Amino acid sequence: MAKKILVTGGAGYIGSHVVKLLDEKGFEPVIVDNLSAGHRDAVLAGDLFVEDLRDKEIIDKLFDAEEPLAVMHFAAYIVVPESVSDPLKYYENNLSATINLLQIAAKHKVSAFIFSSSAAVYGIPQEVPIPEDHPVLPINPYGQSKAVVEQMLSDCAKAYGLPYVSLRYFNAAGADPSGMIGEAHDPETHLIPLLLQTALGKRLKFFLYGTDYDTPDGTCIRDFIHVNDLAQVHLLALEHLLNGGKSLVLNCGYGHGYSVKEVLEETERVTGQKIPYEVKDRRPGDPPVLVARTDKAREILGFKPEFDDLSLIIETAWHWEKNRRY
Known part of the structure; x- marks a missing residue:
């Protein structure tokens, strides 16, 4: 009998890629997503239950019926500026839903809990590359919500014996090479899809925020990890x-970064399109460099990236963006 894994937010960007990989590896994904940001067409395997984690009674009944072996928790609001303008929306969803899920997971004695965390828990980094033992000092409600859940996981592990891995993502990017699933946020806020949509003429121009950072070309540097490699870390x-x-608690990145200008230029090369852009002032809270230390994931889990190449990341995203299914 296949091992059932409950995947919350499994109709979203990263969750849908993990669902596909779970199925390929012989697990049986059970997806819970309220489709507020996810897409029904992104679910390529398993059973989708359109429910909200804040409805504790329904989720408890689902655990009774499905008896999942483990939980992978992706469901959360993720737009940083919105978290600043509407913090209670983020605390209410990202925290109350997770409290329900943890209570039910502990009650049913699941064997594993994998949490979708974020480099946002570090705030402005005090050292780069950022190690996992860097102080947790988030500077926005989104990052704070992730940090609080990490503390809850630590407390639940001690109190209830609930084993967990918290994965701190840096910049997820790219798409499954099949072209069946990819990044489809509304509104879109991530660098590579914004560039690709501008290349396709869906946007008039790309906005580049800040060219006066203390970096070689003056633009921010970020650690991009292909979504399929990120999915692999979840399985490991x-x-x-x-x-x-x-x-x-593990970082998820490649341990090196690319500047916004480098990504822009590589996107122009991959697409064969000149991308019009306008320079804007820095956004508050954007650190010059965000790059992960990744030796723990490699040493402890045996993580071996397959897509650690900016061209490949952009090519897979471009293939998806040109032929989007949802």
């Missing part, structure tokens, strides 16, 4: 816990 983390491994 799941197997780590199912094999009796200890709870962990």
